[in-house]
Amino acid sequence: MTLFDGIYPFYPQQRRIPFFDVDLMIVIIVFLTFACSFLLILPGIRGRARLFWFVRVITSLFIGAVIVAVNFTSDWEVGYVRTNTTYKAFSNAVVNAEVGLQVGLSGVNITLTGNPVNQINETIDYNEQFSWTFGTNYDEEYNEGLRKGLPNPILYLAEKFTQNSPCGLNIQYRISGHYASATMWVAFCAWLISNVLFSMPMFVYGAYMTLVTAAFMIFSLVSFSTVKNAPMCVIQFGTTTLNTDFGGSFWLTLATGLLCVLIGVIVIMMDIIMPEKLKAFFNLDEEEEEEILVEEYINPHFLKTDTFRSPLDFKLTIKNI
Structure with missing residues (x-):
């Protein structure tokens, strides 16, 4: 430790703004670029085919963007608690703050926001990411947080996910996250094949691949949700317990998977009942x-x-x- 303003420990780095994932922004920009490019050529399509093309392309891009983006989000499982907690090691100072935990497929994101933000002559607004993706070491990132002197609530939560923690959360979330991510990439490949088949006069096979896409998305959700059935370690802040629930990315993936099921079933039924209208829809x-x-x-x-x-x-x- 090095003395910083006379208080141990120290945090010399500038505090981070809320989590900004570069990979996620790249995915969003790429799919937005595809969507804008299509909107530029849309006026050149004549008649009712313009509406059909718009629905098909925008829906397909939305599904593809969700499949790729949720691999980089950190809100598959979230939990927040407001409590009075100690702020630093070797100090009895207590602050009122909101502690947040966000679990993604590639790691955890922990936030600490004071209420109010300025307390005990400091700005209490932290946002820290700890990753367990391939090529990274979660315990090393946790040790780096110790060296930086992160606040006690962040270190307490991050310690629950270390490999040597008796809670065993690391192996549960890391393995389920890896399997969920792998099945989502398989779903992305199935989505690409379905688009190729839909661009050819093979609509039924495109519908089948859309159902395959939905199936792998559901498999991903099942893989991640198995953690909820495992014995969980109690995360206690004084008399307050931090409980987690499925977050936005989980429900967005579920909704997109159900949308793929709906599209696949509708196309298959239309091919059986009214093939002429199906051909009209595909121009x-x-x-x-x-x-x-x-x-x-x-x-x-x-x-x-x-x-x-x-x-x-x-x-x-x-x-x-």
């Missing part, structure tokens, strides 16, 4: 009608005339009409 009916006109009305007499020198001339004439 194939106009192309088929043109082919029929070409096959039925082009004959050698027309091809010998000056008006229609080739089937292509006749097809272009039909389009202009």
Whole structure:
């Protein structure tokens, strides 16, 4: 420890703003770029096909963005508690603050916000990330927090997830997070294949792959939710207990998975009951009608005339009409 303003321990680094994930922002920017590019070419699509294309592309981009983005979010499971707690080691100073815990697939995010923010001549507004992804060591990041002199509530929560903690939270959340992330990437691959199949006259197979996408998203949720059934360690701040519930990313993934199920079932039923309307939705009916006109009305007499020198001339004439 080094003396900092006469108080042990110290925190020389500038306090972080609320968690800003660069990877998550890159994912959002990429999918927004795709969406904006499509909106620029949307006016060039004629007739009712414009609405059909808009619904298809925006829905597909939304599903893909959710599948990728939730791998980098930190709110699969969240919990908050407001309590009076000690602030620093070797000090009896007590502060009133809100302690927050956010668990994601790649680690935990712990926040400490004073109520009010300025207490005991300090700004109590911390946001710390501890990761267990491949290539990182959670215990090393925790030890780094000890060296920096993070406040007691943050270190107390972070210690619960260390490998040597008797709570065993590290292995529970780390393994379930790795499996959940892996199944989400498989769902992303299935989403890509479904888009390829939907762009071809193979709608039923695209619907099947959409159901596969939904299945792997549900598998991911099941993998993460198994932690809730495991014996949990009590997280106590004085007389107050911090309890966690599923967060926004969990429910967003569930809603998107159910949306994929709905899309797959609707496409399969439409292929059985009303295939013509399904073709119209995918903008194939106009192309088929043109082919029929070409096959039925082009004959050698027309091809010998000056008006229609080739089937292509006749097809272009039909389009202009």
